[in-house]
Amino acid sequence: MDNVSSHPGDAIRIIDLTRQTDVQFWCRVFDVSMDQLRDAVHHAGHQVEQVERYLRQKNIHAL
Template identity: 50%
Template sequence: METESPRSSPEHPVSINMLSSTDIAYWCRVFDVDMTELRRAVQQVGPQAQSVRGYLARQPGARG
């Protein structure tokens, strides 16, 4: 019997789906932020990964 392994990346890697726990976990790892920081970024600039990346880079104490 085969078991389906969970996806480790989002279905649409250019957009962040904040209703998907898989997407949230993936993007938190990519951006090295917690869920609160990710949610705040998406609320500020929308769900496009490139916009979120730019927003997070401009924040005080930005990582990498």
């Protein structure tokens, strides 16, 4: 199975921290720094919905 894309509109959105374009895109979407995004992914996993939930709980800007 191919890697799941992290672009909006996909059924399952994954944040790929190894792709600079993904990191920049999701930092803009969530209005967070790279360090904050990496921390959120570390704690919540790579799925966008989990990261968004984590950031909201931490009171960090998220959508």
